[in-house]
Amino acid sequence: MSIITLYDIASTHPGQAWSPNTAKARQGIPHKTVFLEYPEIEPLCKKLGAKPTSQTSLQYTLPVIYDPSTDAVVSNSIEIAQYLDATYPNTPRLIPEGTAAFHYAFTxxxxxxxxxxxxxxxxxxxxxxxxxxxxxxxxxxxxxxxxxxxxxxxxxxxxxxxxxxxxxxxxxxxxxxxxxxxxxxxxxxxxxxxxxxxxxxxxxxxxxxxxxxxxxxxxxxxxxxxxxxxxxxxxxxxxxx
Amino acid sequence: MSIITLYDIASTHPGQAWSPNTAKARQGIPHKTVFLEYPEIEPLCKKLGAKPTSQTSLQYTLPVIYDPSTDAVVSNSIEIAQYLDATYPNTPRLIPEGTAAFHYAFTxxxxxxxxxxxxxxxxxxxxxxxxxxxxxxxxxxxxxxxxxxxxxxxxxxxxxxxxxxxxxxxxxxxxxxxxxxxxxxxxxxxxxxxxxxxxxxxxxxxxxxxxxxxxxxxxxxxxxxxxxxxxxxxxxxxxxx
The missing domain is CATH 1.20.1050.10 (Glutathione S-transferase Yfyf (Class Pi); Chain A, domain 2)
Structure with a gap:
């Protein structure tokens, strides 16, 4: 079975997410997490074709997901949440119909x-x-x-x-x-x-x-x-x- | 019939609202507008018992409404919208159920x-x-x-x-x-x-x-x-x- 890869940031606590990104990918959707060191983020994003996230001076950030079932690469936790809502409609929806604009403004x-x-x-x-x-x-x-x-x-x-x-x-x-x-x-x-x-x-x-x-x-x-x-x-x- | 009074800011265009406040009170709910000059706002608010709006250094602002049917005085356009939604449920709801927090964050x-x-x-x-x-x-x-x-x-x-x-x-x-x-x-x-x-x-x-x-x-x-x-x-x- 092809499962989503979630790229997250490594720490001294192996296997634990610590960065303030969304945990949506952990919720009912099969996935594996790959932990990267910071200097690996940009090269990996470029290799995957992940979009840079431009909100800060840090051009490429995690989380990024790769979904082999659609071949989609999605960066930015709120966009990942939107992607998962749209692609896996049988999992709990986190951005209810009509609230996407509000979610971005809230963020x-x-x-x-x-x-x-x-x-x-x-x-x-x-x-x-x-x-x-x-x-x-x-x-x-x-x-x-x-x-x-x-x-x-x-x-x-x-x-x-x-x-x-x-x-x-x-x-x-x-x-x-x-x-x-x-x-x-x-x-x-x-x-x-x-x-x-x-x-x-x-x-x-x-x-x-x-x-x-x-x-x-x-x-x-x-x-x-x-x-x-x-x-x-x-x-x-x-x-x- | 007792109708809501909407206090708005006067201009050289008599009877026209120009200030960027909500127009909700104009929508299907009987009301009359009273136009005030700026120096009249604070004394009127104090007389009505309207809350100061503290977002800016201007302590008292319009719009303010007085609703004789409930004796309520409400200031701040988003709070007026919430009040009208709650008090007149048969008029078009402008802050749908579950979106009040989003509306304030959006603002x-x-x-x-x-x-x-x-x-x-x-x-x-x-x-x-x-x-x-x-x-x-x-x-x-x-x-x-x-x-x-x-x-x-x-x-x-x-x-x-x-x-x-x-x-x-x-x-x-x-x-x-x-x-x-x-x-x-x-x-x-x-x-x-x-x-x-x-x-x-x-x-x-x-x-x-x-x-x-x-x-x-x-x-x-x-x-x-x-x-x-x-x-x-x-x-x-x-x-x-």
């Missing part, structure tokens, strides 16, 4: 809130990487901070207190959007899980994996435990984090 | 693209205002541009060419989102009109009213005529622009 609005997360998660990711990826990661990520060493980016002391509150407020913006469906709204669309939830959970999973116990437990207390519940609920859906 | 993502519009529409709005509003408008809007005179804000010459392209690209972002529903997607949710469309049209209506014929006709050519079609389609829905 921009949500990611615009995340700079306070990146000052924590990017530096903390460095030790998770194999040596084959560390130089590439350091060079490209330090460029995002005007050349500051990643070790110097994470706020400490009073600066940490301020930034950590900013991060809580950033997730508070998303919590506020979800509450607009009604005070007891569990997911981004109310009772129905969608790609927006998976996307938020992907970023949270990254925080969980790299930030350490104290910071993660702090996050779990935010917004009446919304993020703790989300991570727990998603376990039920067999989405492997 | 942030869309408005984040609009600075290139404001450098044209804010200065061009000044001559539309009655003298009772002009000083207030000039003072508060010039603050947004670091105290520059509104007359000096609008780009000219080469700077105009660059900024006008940036404005086209800004609407191109929204066009790109809509196309994610499918290449022939007419509205933000595909075939179904929703508040997101009305909101985009409200901003376009503002441009149409204040920018003059040449600029408006330029906009109508953008993105395969999407905005021309949107404005035309909305006429069918008896939304008065």
């Amino acid at each position: 921009e609005a949500f990611e615009a809130t995340l700079p306070p997360l990146l000052v924590y998660t990017l530096p903390a990711s460095l030790p998770f990487l194999n040596s084959a990826s560390q130089d590439y990661f350091r060079r490209t990520r330090e460029e995002l901070f005007g050349g500051r060493r990643l070790e110097d980016v994470t706020p400490t002391g009073d600066e940490h207190a301020v930034m950590w509150k900013r991060l809580e407020d950033a997730f508070g913006t998303t919590d506020g959007w979800i509450r607009k469906n009604g005070a007891d709204s569990k997911y981004f669309m109310g009772d129905t899980l969608c790609y927006a939830d998976i996307s938020v959970a992907g970023w949270l999973r990254w925080a969980k994996m790299v930030l350490g116990k104290d910071k993660w437990e702090s996050i779990l207390t935010w917004h009446d435990g919304r993020w703790a519940s989300l991570m727990k609920e998603l376990e039920k859906y067999n989405i492997v984090f | 942030e993502a869309f408005e984040a693209t609009l600075p290139p519009l404001l450098v044209y529409t804010l200065p061009a709005s000044l001559p539309f205002l009655n003298s009772a509003s002009q000083d207030y408008f000039r003072r508060t809007r010039e603050e947004l541009f670091g105290g520059r005179r509104l007359e000096d804000v609008t780009p000219t010459g080469d700077e105009h060419a660059v900024m006008w392209k940036r404005l086209e690209d800004a609407f191109g972002t929204t066009d790109g989102w809509i196309r994610k529903n499918g290449a022939d997607s007419k509205y933000f949710m595909g075939d179904t009109l929703c508040y997101a469309d009305i909101s985009v049209a409200g901003w376009l209506r503002w441009a149409k009213m204040v920018l003059g014929k040449d600029k408006w006709e330029s906009i109508l050519t953008w993105h395969d005529g999407r905005w021309a079609s949107l404005m035309k389609e909305l006429e069918k829905y008896n939304i008065v622009f």
Whole structure:
């Protein structure tokens, strides 16, 4: 049987996804994951004919999938979700009919809130990487901070207190959007899980994996435990984090 | 019969709405419009008990509605749309079930693209205002541009060419989102009109009213005529622009 190949980023935790990409390919669709080191990403994408993702200065990014049953190569997690919804209509649909535009707009609005997360998660990711990826990661990520060493980016002391509150407020913006469906709204669309939830959970999973116990437990207390519940609920859906 | 009062901003065009707020209250729900001058907004909101809208430094903004049948006072156009959807379920629903969070996230993502519009529409709005509003408008809007005179804000010459392209690209972002529903997607949710469309049209209506014929006709050519079609389609829905 021909199964989808999901290309993901390798780490010192073999077999575990850590990058904040979608886990949709893990949900009911047979696939195998191939973990790559950062310097392998661009050559592989060019070989596969995967489109560069232009949102950042990093031209080629993962996840990318290759589906031998259609010979399709798809990059960018939201586009992968759309592709899988369209190609495998009998699996749970993550971008419900009529919500694709909203999902793309949401992704921009949500990611615009995340700079306070990146000052924590990017530096903390460095030790998770194999040596084959560390130089590439350091060079490209330090460029995002005007050349500051990643070790110097994470706020400490009073600066940490301020930034950590900013991060809580950033997730508070998303919590506020979800509450607009009604005070007891569990997911981004109310009772129905969608790609927006998976996307938020992907970023949270990254925080969980790299930030350490104290910071993660702090996050779990935010917004009446919304993020703790989300991570727990998603376990039920067999989405492997 | 008790009908809703919609408070809107007065201009030199009596009886015409020009501000980029929602036109939902005009759609099938009996209402009367009361036009206010800018300095009257805050005192009226305080008298009605309308909430300040905190998105900008302008604490109290219109639209605000007062509904005598429920004694409700609602400010902020998206909240008015939610209120009317909930209170008058037999009128066309503009924020479909499960899309409230998406509508709020969309509003942030869309408005984040609009600075290139404001450098044209804010200065061009000044001559539309009655003298009772002009000083207030000039003072508060010039603050947004670091105290520059509104007359000096609008780009000219080469700077105009660059900024006008940036404005086209800004609407191109929204066009790109809509196309994610499918290449022939007419509205933000595909075939179904929703508040997101009305909101985009409200901003376009503002441009149409204040920018003059040449600029408006330029906009109508953008993105395969999407905005021309949107404005035309909305006429069918008896939304008065």
